[in-house]
Amino acid sequence: MDLKYPARKLSRSVLTMGNVGLQLLWYFLHILLSIWHSILAIRCFIESCFITCGVLEKYKSLNIAKLRYLAIVIESEDAHQTSKVVKLLQWLDSIGVKNVCLYDMNGVLKKSKEAIFGKLKNAKPIEEVNEAVTLHVPEHMTLEFVSYADGKEAMVKAANFIFVENLKRQNFGGEIDGQVISEPLLNEALKVVGCKGPEPDLLLVYGPVRSHLGFPAWRIRYTEIVHMGSLNFLRYGSLIKAIYDFTKVHQNYGT
Amino acid sequence: MQISNGYTVHLLEGLYCYLRRLLFKVLCVGEVPNHIAFIMDGNRRFAKKNNLAEGEGHKAGFSALLSILRYCYELGVKYVTVYAFSIDNFRRKPKDVQSLMELMRQKIEELLQQESIINEYGVRLHFIGNISMLSEPVRVAVDKAMRVTAHNNHRVLFICVAYTSRDEMVHAVYQSCKQKWSHLNGEEPSKVVKNGVFENKVEKHSVPPPSSCSLIELVDVERNMYMAVAPDPDILIRTSGEARLSNFLLWQAGTCPLYAPSSLWPEIGLRHLVLAVLNFQKYHHYLENKKEKKKHKNF
Numbered sequence: 001m002d003l004k005y006p007a008r009k010l011s012r013s014v015l016t017m018g019n020v021g022l023q024l025l026w027y028f029l030h031i032l033l034s035i036w037h038s039i040l041a042i043r044c045f046i047e048s049c050f051i052t053c054g055v056l057e058k059y060k061s062l063n064i065a066k067l068r069y070l071a072i073v074i075e076s077e078d079a080h081q082t083s084k085v086v087k088l089l090q091w092l093d094s095i096g097v098k099n100v101c102l103y104d105m106n107g108v109l110k111k112s113k114e115a116i117f118g119k120l121k122n123a124k125p126i127e128e129v130n131e132a133v134t135l136h137v138p139e140h141m142t143l144e145f146v147s148y149a150d151g152k153e154a155m156v157k158a159a160n161f162i163f164v165e166n167l168k169r170q171n172f173g174g175e176i177d178g179q180v181i182s183e184p185l186l187n188e189a190l191k192v193v194g195c196k197g198p199e200p201d202l203l204l205v206y207g208p209v210r211s212h213l214g215f216p217a218w219r220i221r222y223t224e225i226v227h228m229g230s231l232n233f234l235r236y237g238s239l240i241k242a243i244y245d246f247t248k249v250h251q252n253y254g255t
Numbered sequence: 256m257q258i259s260n261g262y263t264v265h266l267l268e269g270l271y272c273y274l275r276r277l278l279f280k281v282l283c284v285g286e287v288p289n290h291i292a293f294i295m296d297g298n299r300r301f302a303k304k305n306n307l308a309e310g311e312g313h314k315a316g317f318s319a320l321l322s323i324l325r326y327c328y329e330l331g332v333k334y335v336t337v338y339a340f341s342i343d344n345f346r347r348k349p350k351d352v353q354s355l356m357e358l359m360r361q362k363i364e365e366l367l368q369q370e371s372i373i374n375e376y377g378v379r380l381h382f383i384g385n386i387s388m389l390s391e392p393v394r395v396a397v398d399k400a401m402r403v404t405a406h407n408n409h410r411v412l413f414i415c416v417a418y419t420s421r422d423e424m425v426h427a428v429y430q431s432c433k434q435k436w437s438h439l440n441g442e443e444p445s446k447v448v449k450n451g452v453f454e455n456k457v458e459k460h461s462v463p464p465p466s467s468c469s470l471i472e473l474v475d476v477e478r479n480m481y482m483a484v485a486p487d488p489d490i491l492i493r494t495s496g497e498a499r500l501s502n503f504l505l506w507q508a509g510t511c512p513l514y515a516p517s518s519l520w521p522e523i524g525l526r527h528l529v530l531a532v533l534n535f536q537k538y539h540h541y542l543e544n545k546k547e548k549k550k551h552k553n554f
Contacts, residue, residue: 026284033533105545148549151509152473159428159471163435181429183421209538210513213545217505221421224498225513254343254501 048237059240063247064096071200071223073215075207076106078231085109086119089141091236095243099142101197105213107147126197144197151216158189190218199223202246206231224249275525279330282529285536288489290334291327294503295320297495297519310354315521317362321372326528328376328410334485336413338503342385342422356390359416363396367403377409383481384418413485420505423481430479431471482507490535492527494520510545512538
């Protein structure tokens with residue numbers, strides 16, 4: 001009598017049951033994770049309400065001077081909600097944060113630029129601001145609009161600019177000698193090709209995941225990256241908390 | 256009594272190992288990250304917190320690294336990148352830099368020993384960064400480690416030393432310019448001096464006039480990144496609760512979830528890795544979608 005077939009069938013059944021068991025355990029772990037995230041979200045919501053109502057004393061005074069330039073990354077699918085973006089900018093204006101960079105991967109915010117400026121009373125685009133934005137204390141807001149194209153593609157443009165400049169020198173009869181591609185040189189080249197904005201001190205991410213979604217890499221060396229959740233759940237208290245926590249951070253810059 | 260205690264400890268260790276592997280089997284039902292990057296922050300604070308001598312924090316950090324590597328490889332992660340020493344760290348006190356260099360040399364030698372995790376899992380070592388900035392003994396150890404492990408092809412450990420993202424981008428732009436220059440001059444690319452200096456006395460061939468058209472393309476720059484030898488990270492973990500990247504993988508981590516547990520690096524454990532992987536699995540489709548959109552559209 002052949003016993004191999006039932007034995008094989010049994011082992012396949014055991015294997016299938018084992019796989020089902022593993023899958024169930026996997027779903028269970030993810031359910032636990034979702035419960036944990038929900039608890040954190042509820043805690044954030046309650047804390048945000050307390051901050052908005054002024055119950056928590058420590059959030060009443062913010063050392064805004066430390067936050068010279070703020071970047072906001074918004075999930076492109078939410079960036080169409082111009083009214084929410086304007087509300088966020090109005091809150092920032094009232095807090096005293098005047099220099100803001102708005103980023104979304106797909107460039108939706110760039111297309112909504114006019115609508116946004118139309119709804120804000122005292123905002124200017126960074127292109128119209130001559131001085132180094134972070135050095136002065138403006139009465140108006142300065143807004144910069146950035147998308148994915150201003151990151152890696154801009155770096156390529158800067159590389160081509162440097163390359164062409166060196167080609168020109170060669171054609172003028174000079175030799176290419178001692179030309180060093182250094183950080184300051186590349187920084188200047190990036191400004192020439194249109195990437196004028198400074199490095200943000202703080203980057204707030206309004207989206208499902210804490211990820212900068214392709215914000216220009218050159219500009220975020222020491223930028224604090226904070227996840228705020230979806231733009232659909234925009235809360236004033238959470239914004240205050242994020243800025244307050246940033247003002248308490250101490251950086252060594254590697255030393 | 257001592258023998259039975261030893262036996263119990265051995266049994267418990269075996270049980271822990273079995274449960275860990277079972278947990279990893281559960282995690283493998285979902286997507287397993289191919290590449291995890293770590294910023295190993297908090298060694299000095301750990302030493303201070305536990306009243307340890309200077310340098311002991313980093314030694315504890317190395318032990319933590321070995322544990323995390325084991326967990327990653329058991330889970331099935333192929334690429335692991337660690338930020339061991341930044342170019343910014345050279346600004347520390349010379350005595351601290353010197354002792355870190357010496358520790359690095361010792362630990363590289365330890366990794367190459369027969370019974371180390373590197374041989375156990377067939378790990379290839381890659382050192383990423385401006386290696387010429389390291390002291391001579393460390394450079395020798397680095398060269399040896401890369402040579403000795405070059406034949407390993409199951410897993411890869413990238414150790415970023417004398418590295419910053421900006422330096423990596425500058426290097427990539429320089430290399431791209433140099434290659435394009437050689438191409439236009441009809442020359443073979445010759446040996447490069449690794450300080451970004453164009454070669455002197457380039458022969459005057461007739462080169463096409465500069466134009467506004469794109470000569471260097473994104474693929475050229477990406478190909479010349481130090482980290483071009485690996486796929487972009489799927490998860491980036493920074494310990495000590497710090498929320499910044501500190502000049503690490505800025506170019507590569509655009510669509511990568513950033514996870515910042517508050518534990519110091521020597522305190523990192525299995526639970527942090529498991530949480531990071533579960534978060535990655537939860538948002539995997541969303542981030543893959545972002546990566547696809549990046550490839551196909553110009554915004």
